[in-house]
Amino acid sequence: MPEISRDEVAHLADLARIDLDDAELDHLAPQLNVILESVASIQGVAGDDVPPTSHPIPLVNVFRDDVIRPGLTPQEALSGAPEVDEQRFSVPRILGDEQ
Amino acid sequence: MTSAVTTLVPFEKVLETFDPTMGLEVHVELNTATKMFCGCPTEFGAEPNTQVCPTCLGLPGAMPVVNGAAVESAIRIGLALNCEIAEWCRFARKNYFYPDMPKNFQTSQYDEPICFEGYLDVEVDGETYRVEIERAHMEEDTGKATHIGGATGRIHGASHSLIDYNRAGIPLIEIVTKPIRGTGAKAPEVAKAYVAALRELVKGLGVSDVRMDQGSMRCDVNLSLAPKGSEVLGTRTETKNVNSLRSVERAVRYEMSRHAGILSAGGSILQETRHFHEGDGSTSAGREKSDAEDYRYFPEPDLVPVAPAREWVEELRGTLPEPPAVRRARLQEAWGFSDMEMRDTVGAGALELVEETIAAGAAPQAARKWWLGELARRANDHGLELTEVGVTPVQVAEVQGLVDAKTINDKLARQVFEGLYAGEGTPAEIVEKRGLAVVSDDGALSAAVDNAIAGNPDVAQKIRDGKVAAAGALIGAVMKEMRGQADAGRVRELILAKLT
Numbered sequence: 001m002p003e004i005s006r007d008e009v010a011h012l013a014d015l016a017r018i019d020l021d022d023a024e025l026d027h028l029a030p031q032l033n034v035i036l037e038s039v040a041s042i043q044g045v046a047g048d049d050v051p052p053t054s055h056p057i058p059l060v061n062v063f064r065d066d067v068i069r070p071g072l073t074p075q076e077a078l079s080g081a082p083e084v085d086e087q088r089f090s091v092p093r094i095l096g097d098e099q
Numbered sequence: 100m101t102s103a104v105t106t107l108v109p110f111e112k113v114l115e116t117f118d119p120t121m122g123l124e125v126h127v128e129l130n131t132a133t134k135m136f137c138g139c140p141t142e143f144g145a146e147p148n149t150q151v152c153p154t155c156l157g158l159p160g161a162m163p164v165v166n167g168a169a170v171e172s173a174i175r176i177g178l179a180l181n182c183e184i185a186e187w188c189r190f191a192r193k194n195y196f197y198p199d200m201p202k203n204f205q206t207s208q209y210d211e212p213i214c215f216e217g218y219l220d221v222e223v224d225g226e227t228y229r230v231e232i233e234r235a236h237m238e239e240d241t242g243k244a245t246h247i248g249g250a251t252g253r254i255h256g257a258s259h260s261l262i263d264y265n266r267a268g269i270p271l272i273e274i275v276t277k278p279i280r281g282t283g284a285k286a287p288e289v290a291k292a293y294v295a296a297l298r299e300l301v302k303g304l305g306v307s308d309v310r311m312d313q314g315s316m317r318c319d320v321n322l323s324l325a326p327k328g329s330e331v332l333g334t335r336t337e338t339k340n341v342n343s344l345r346s347v348e349r350a351v352r353y354e355m356s357r358h359a360g361i362l363s364a365g366g367s368i369l370q371e372t373r374h375f376h377e378g379d380g381s382t383s384a385g386r387e388k389s390d391a392e393d394y395r396y397f398p399e400p401d402l403v404p405v406a407p408a409r410e411w412v413e414e415l416r417g418t419l420p421e422p423p424a425v426r427r428a429r430l431q432e433a434w435g436f437s438d439m440e441m442r443d444t445v446g447a448g449a450l451e452l453v454e455e456t457i458a459a460g461a462a463p464q465a466a467r468k469w470w471l472g473e474l475a476r477r478a479n480d481h482g483l484e485l486t487e488v489g490v491t492p493v494q495v496a497e498v499q500g501l502v503d504a505k506t507i508n509d510k511l512a513r514q515v516f517e518g519l520y521a522g523e524g525t526p527a528e529i530v531e532k533r534g535l536a537v538v539s540d541d542g543a544l545s546a547a548v549d550n551a552i553a554g555n556p557d558v559a560q561k562i563r564d565g566k567v568a569a570a571g572a573l574i575g576a577v578m579k580e581m582r583g584q585a586d587a588g589r590v591r592e593l594i595l596a597k598l599t
Contacts, residue, residue: 054398063167069138071152088261
């Protein structure tokens with residue numbers, strides 16, 4: 001049975017840039033474990049003859065022609081942005097370093 | 100940022116104690132008309148956020164579809180690098196939270212790259228090094244962040260960042276070498292030669308502009324040192340975005356000296372990314388690698404697998420151009436260039452230009468002379484690529500044609516090039532307009548020769564006495580009077596005819 005520890009939840013929260021306090025971690029770890037248990041029960045059904053799958057439909061090679069299609073105007077693209085400057089998305093100072 | 104001052108060990112000293120191991124990761128931006136997963140255009144230098152759509156902005160509900168032309172380019176690069184082509188592979192999500200990728204993941208490939216297990220042979224000082232390729236995989240480029248408020252656009256001290264997503268989603272091929280060992284003192288040059296060879300190969304395939312200055316080819320340099328003879332690899336650092344061939348060489352050199360300084364003082368290397376500084380060729384600490392590497396990759400559920408049919412792969416293999424090394428050997432033979440002349444021509448990025456100039460009728464040595472002399476000088480003075488100096492191979496051949504016909508000499512040809520830079524017309528028109536043609540009228544030349552003899556009686560007497568070498572001084576005087584517009588060979592003939 002898989003089990004997710006409080007430390008693992010804290011690590012995942014860190015990766016996802018979600019700030020969780022101690023009480024939230026205590027609260028979330030058991031909840032996530034319930035979800036994992038549910039998923040594990042599905043694993044019990046899958047026999048050895050069922051390969052792991054990443055896509056439900058057995059298709060390959062769905063390609064698009066290299067032809068330009070109209071996209072959004074800059075005004076449309078930026079319309080949902082909280083802050084805009086010089087026709088660009090303005091975002092808060094990025095913590096940490098460049099990826 | 101570490102502030103500790105590191106003692107650099109002189110490069111020659113490094114090799115007395117350590118063996119370097121390198122790993123090079125090169126990103127090549129493909130020159131497809133559209134992005135990897137959507138139909139947005141990919142043109143360089145467009146106004147910010149004018150080449151975007153819901154897919155590359157990561158808006159809810161938008162679905163990606165793979166650009167078939169990009170897959171084709173990826174396979175052709177793999178084949179040219181002697182790689183195996185996967186029979187079946189998938190895309191994967193590389194999860195990270197950073198605003199240059201609005202989806203909060205980059206669509207890449209993880210454990211199933213489309214190309215793997217290849218090699219590229221590179222030559223340094225006449226010796227061949229085989230660089231083994233671990234993989235070449237498909238992914239998408241990120242948006243461009245400009246940091247405001249910090250010094251020189253760096254993130255450090257910035258107050259906020261502005262993001263342009265035009266580049267987000269442009270197809271990239273990331274080519275990763277296996278550890279390159281056993282290069283010793285040649286490590287920096289092997290690294291540079293590898294990137295140069297890769298650039299030439301990709302350019303030959305016509306699948307990318309491979310302009311390092313515009314970021315369509317970028318290199319990350321991994322380096323570690325191990326005690327001489329040790330089989331155990333040392334801790335590596337990864338110097339990111341090293342964006343010229345010269346910088347690749349300098350980054351390897353600097354990191355070797357820096358690592359050796361730390362290791363020799365009993366310290367240990369921190370596994371981290373580093374930034375390269377063009378100004379002094381140094382590197383500085385970036386981010387620590389430890390858990391930032393946790394990307395939680397998983398197969399991309401929105402894209403179906405890519406399974407290139409073997410017939411298609413073989414068809415693409417048939418479209419590969421002659422490998423660069425084979426082509427160079429063939430051209431060198433045909434042109435009669437020495438090894439050094441050929442190396443200089445390739446090194447100057449003039450191979451195609453010289454080839455086209457010869458095809459337009461110029462003799463090989465003349466074509467080489469102009470591109471590596473006069474035109475290289477102009478490119479260098481103005482910070483241009485040779486292809487941008489404003490003169491075409493056909494024009495160079497025309498100029499040389501005028502020299503061959505003795506209409507102009509080499510010195511006057513330089514003035515014709517100046518006319519070409521200024522857009523004054525064809526070489527023949529420039530000669531006409533600027534009045535550059537050499538004087539072939541023997542009457543005028545003869546008079547100038549008589550003047551020179553009369554003006555330099557001592558020199559004339561020496562020639563009469565058999566010192567033919569003294570003729571140079573009279574030729575100079577005649578050329579001066581003719582303002583350079585004379586054929587020096589003909590002048591010499593006239594002088595000797597009159598005095599001997």
